[in-house]
Amino acid sequence: MKPGVPVCVLGAGAWGTALAVHAACRGDTVLWARDAELLAQMRRRGENTRYLPGIELPQGLRFEESTVAALRHAAGQGLVVLAVPVAALRELARSLRDCWARGDAQAPAALLILAKGFEQGSAALPHQVVAQELQGLARAPAVGMLSGPSFAQEVARGLPVALVAAGAPALTRCAVRALHGAAMRVYASDDLAGVAVGGAVKNVLAIACGVSDGLQQGANARAALITRGLAEMARLGHALGARQETFMGLSGMGDLVLTCTGELSRNRRVGLQLAAGKDLQAVVRDLGHVAEGVYTARTVLELARSQGLQMPITEQVCALLERRTDAAGALEALLAREPRTESESPESGDAS
Incomplete structure (x- = not known):
């Protein structure tokens, strides 16, 4: 009907x-x-x-x-x-x-x-x-x-x-x-705020997963990036008034997994190309479509900092996009972080 x-x-x-x-x-x-x-x-x-x-x-x-x-x-x-x-x-x-x-x-x-x-x-x-x-x-x-x-x-x-x-x-x-x-x-x-934040942040995290895959770091690394990326997403969303459970749903975990693993993901493709040493402007031009993570990453990081939050994966994506590091350097910086407990509260801004 x-x-x-x-x-x-x-x-x-x-x-x-x-x-x-x-x-x-x-x-x-x-x-x-x-x-x-x-x-x-x-x-x-x-x-x-x-x-x-x-x-x-x-x-x-x-x-x-x-x-x-x-x-x-x-x-x-x-x-x-x-x-x-x-x-x-x-x-x-x-x-x-x-x-x-x-x-x-x-x-x-x-x-x-x-x-x-x-x-x-x-x-x-x-x-x-x-x-x-x-x-x-x-x-x-x-x-x-x-x-x-x-x-x-x-x-x-x-x-x-x-x-x-x-x-x-x-x-x-x-x-x-x-x-x-x-x-x-x-x-x-x-939860309009939660759905919107999930849709924005997942594109940044997909670039990170593309870099990891491009460097052939394996499925374990990809799973770790998705999981810790979800923590970053929820941390920022909570600070902006979203509900935690929204990030376990379709617009959070669902969209994150697809964008970080799917062959059709434009943002993941950006990461793959950056890992291969290609110039960002050439990568974006050759896509023929908008990869929102490229334009969103800096804003996400600045919002996190304004809220006193740590988003280390997003930080390294920004460093890579802004040519302050290369793909291998971004990975090394993430692996060199001090150990922490997994389940820090969103208010602490201390996780990842």
Whole structure:
């Protein structure tokens, strides 16, 4: 049965396109992109050859280059999905606010963010960026995030995936109604801070795991990095108001394991290439996609330090990205740390 929630996906990168493919198989869905040439190519070929090659787009999926027309599709009781990187999120949110404030389109019931990371400069999480831009809007939609262990290619192919929609009840109800079904399970959470922090920090830790794998340090080392990385993630999340149990769920441990071990992980690929001695700028250029961990690492470390927390894995990732050490030096620095008890309290800032 069709869920009856019109969906508007803003952003036709790999993840935005994949979610639009899933949503279009369940209900009326529009995919928007700023790049008119990309949209024309998708209409013509029935495939997003730039970001999601090999995936046939559903015939029911519609494409729209007009922001106003796309937003009108989800006006009232619909769901708008923001599928752009963190760096582009504020500008897009501002354009939506202006559109709704002018009355060009009615605001939707819910606004769901896919971006994972912290905004450079402000250190704001994605939902905070959007909330700041929507302040003062007479009828603002409920704002939340969708996260969890998910590679776009697998979602687009209809393979099983479990995600978590985080936000107020109105947001999670709308997201679950629009997206839960077929091979996708969508769980609800009210710990927006926890889900956002998990999605941001796991990308940094995936770079560390890629470095370890690139140096052929073995499965034991990878497991240690994931486990101690999870401790770093939870430590920062606790300081920013998140609940500890969130980090044992899909947006914490689940996404961390996938991003640190999966062959499709862009951030892990960055680590692998850095371990091989390649230049960071060349690695990022050759990816063709955004690897958020590269841009998030410094912000994560500065936030930790402002809270009096130790995040040694993140610290070494920053040193490597900023060319203050090489891959072997980063590994040596981690191994040289003094021994500690495993279960330090988050307040102590003493673990890892």
